[in-house]
Amino acid sequence: MRTVRRLLYADVLGAVAFVATAFLALFFFIDFVEEMGDVGQGAYRARHAALYCLLELPGHFYELFPIAVLIGTIYAMARLAQSSEFTILRTGGLGPGRALWLLALLGLAFGALTFVVGDYVGPYFDAKAQALRSSLRGDAAGNSGNGAWLRDRRIAGPDEQPAGERTDSVNIGNVGTDGRLDNVRIYEFGTNGELLARISARSAQVHEGSWLLQDVQLTRWRAGEGHALPPDERLTALTWPTQLSPAVVDAAVSPLQSMSTVDLYRYQSHLAQNEQAVQRQQIQFWKKALYPLACLVMVGLALPFAYLHARSGGVSVKVFGGILLGISFVLLNNVSTHLGLLRDWTPWIAAAAPSAFYLLLSMAAFSWLVRFR
Structure with missing residues (x-):
């Protein structure tokens, strides 16, 4: 034989x-x-x-x-x-x-x-x-045009008002060759869906548990009043707490066809946890x-x-x-x-x-x- x-x-x-x-x-x-x-x-x-x-x-x-x-x-x-x-x-x-x-x-x-x-x-x-x-x-960017929308849920920190659960919608303009995120916009929503804050950053470095935002413009709204608190804050840097890990961000800005099986599993799990459409990602997985x-x-x-x-x-x-x-x-x-x-x-x-x-x-x-x- x-x-x-x-x-x-x-x-x-x-x-x-x-x-x-x-x-x-x-x-x-x-x-x-x-x-x-x-x-x-x-x-x-x-x-x-x-x-x-x-x-x-x-x-x-x-x-x-x-x-x-x-x-x-x-x-x-x-x-x-x-x-x-x-x-x-x-x-x-x-x-x-x-x-x-x-x-x-x-x-x-x-x-x-x-x-x-x-x-x-x-x-x-x-x-x-x-x-x-x-x-x-x-x-200028290795993945120019490969932007993405992400959603994250978290509990407001001790210095954030009002307290309770936050839902953050994150828009990424594109990704640089060194993994830096460019043209980042973050919208923070409260428990009842009211807009609490908008954060615009020229760039961001993604770390586990937080992002380091550079050249930041921060606008806050009073909960329930619907208008901004003047003036807007301009910050050189801001550490933004989030559960969006580097692996999830990489998966979001990458074409589905080029992602590994593990990355696809992590990404579709993240979308499912945040109640986002996940059928396409699950089929690809x-x-x-x-x-x-x-x-x-x-x-x-x-x-x-x-x-x-x-x-x-x-x-x-x-x-x-x-x-x-x-x-x-x-x-x-x-x-x-x-x-x-x-x-x-x-x-x-x-x-x-x-x-x-x-x-x-x-x-x-x-x-x-x-x-x-």
Whole structure:
């Protein structure tokens, strides 16, 4: 069995690596051609564009790897079937259950690799790429335009009047390359929803339990009277107490697609605790959490191709069929997300439906081929 495992795994790993490399080379070329339009801005040169595109490759790898697994595994299985090697393996004792178990283990390994790249490697290199691009082009902010609204609930401090629970609405203009928040506005509301204070700050540094605001303009209102207390206060710095942690702020200003599973969980938990709309973030969390298992689904889809006789079609035809299956999986995955938002489906069902459908489809095809072919 060790020899069978080595033969099977060597063929599948070689084919998957080849397909993944081809995909990454194609996307590197497309990204590089697109980046050439920005060459010449500031100190941004062609070599920097090439480096930027290289740093973006882990993110592309995460998105494309399940499809590469599908196409590579189909190619390996179809080639073994065409050369009758798989028939010899079956004659030598490789039953359907054992073949499925061997590929399932490989699919789990592919899924673990996808998880590591998507949660750790991809975001790290993507941040490096954005910092490189913005610094060389002379952008003022690495995430310019990526503002956000946040809500926080807290108990008023001993020096704050009136006492009781406060609801703070925070608007962030954009985020600087060093993590500094620019153009911050904070609106403090009392227990009955009355506006108590408005804080405008040129910038803010986020710390655990408090923010350090710089160049602050503070306006307060008398509770229940609806007018400001003149004059407005202008402060060089102000420490503002809050439960908005650096992790929550980073999640709020980052695109959902680039966030890790842990960050998505923290962010959607924060939104739920503050009674904010959370359906979109919950669906994205479940998609991120379940996406590595797509590799297991892909090897399940590929296994039935090993039981097709060579005269049922050449390797190229089967690979083309695999490409169509991969495209349909991506389309259904995207459609399921939008339908989940429109129909208010349970988030984990909306995220898991495409993978569950294709897994059932692959097992049905596998069972039929084993029984009747």
